[in-house]
Amino acid sequence: xxxxxxxxxxxxxxxxxxxxxxxxxxxxxxxxxxxxxxxxxxxxxxxxxxxxxxxxxxxxxxxxxxxxxxxxxxxxxxxxxxxxxxxxxxxxxxxxxxxxxxxxxxxxxxxxxxxxxxxxxxxxxxxxxxxxxxxxxxxxxxxxxxxxxxxxx
Ligand code: HEC
Numbered sequence: 247x248x249x250x251x252x253x254x255x256x257x258x259x260x261x262x263x264x265x266x267x268x269x270x271x272x273x274x275x276x277x278x279x280x281x282x283x284x285x286x287x288x289x290x291x292x293x294x295x296x297x298x299x300x301x302x303x304x305x306x307x308x309x310x311x312x313x314x315x316x317x318x319x320x321x322x323x324x325x326x327x328x329x330x331x332x333x334x335x336x337x338x339x340x341x342x343x344x345x346x347x348x349x350x351x352x353x354x355x356x357x358x359x360x361x362x363x364x365x366x367x368x369x370x371x372x373x374x375x376x377x378x379x380x381x382x383x384x385x386x387x388x389x390x391x392x393x394x395x396x397x398x399x
Contacts, residue, residue, distance in 0.1 A: 271336040280327035280339075283319045290315045291385065294364065298378050306368050309377070313365040316384070320358030325351045340397045353391040360384040 273281055290312035296302040297309060328343055328350070343350045364380045372380075 273334075273336055275334070276327055276329060276332055277334050277337045277339075280324075283324070283327060287316050287319050287388075291388070294381055298374065298381060304374070309368045310365045313361045313368075313384075317358050317361035317365070320361060321355050324354040324357070336399065338396050338399055340395045343395050346394070350391070350395055353387055353395075357384065357387040357391070360387050 293302075293312045294309050297304050328339065330344055331341075333339060333341060360380070360383050364377065364384055367377045367380045
């Protein structure tokens with residue numbers, strides 16, 4: 247029983263790592279690092295989104311935790327993963343990052359502020375609509391940055 251359960255879990259974990267390996271398409275070094283950070287950000291967004299849409303039970307501390315993970319990957323922690331001209335394949339980073347560095351780092355800071363606002367809203371006892379508004383602003387920072395600085399391949 248226990249053995250079968252463990253085998254089942256490993257099979258799932260293997261499937262997950264295979265999917266990630268393909269998603270990263272053989273990235274190494276700093277490119278791999280920042281792709282993994284973005285994947286963690288994305289997983290945290292999904293987690294919060296599911297709770298706000300009622301697809302998962304609402305859990306305030308989980309939302310605060312997920313927002314904290316996103317904030318932790320923002321600001322300087324995000325920008326230091328983009329050293330000058332780090333465009334090694336299979337990166338989707340645009341060379342515009344280094345041409346418009348202030349705009350890029352500004353958006354990285356906006357993401358931190360927006361993630362903290364989600365956590366603050368939850369901790370301040372805001373209702374679901376108010377949390378959803380803060381969450382929407384956070385999602386907008388992803389879109390703003392990707393539109394200019396990520397080249398979809
Ligand atoms: C300041 C800019 C910036 C912000 C803000 C930002 N991203 Fe990204 N994101 C990028 C760049 C640049 C890439 C491409 C990195 C690369 O391929 O080297 C990327 C890549 C990704 C990827 C693909 C990772 C992979 O495995 O290839 C995902 C998923 C992602 N971002 C999710 C998000 C989400 C969700 C948010 C918002 C909560 C967000 N990002 C906010 C700049 C940003």
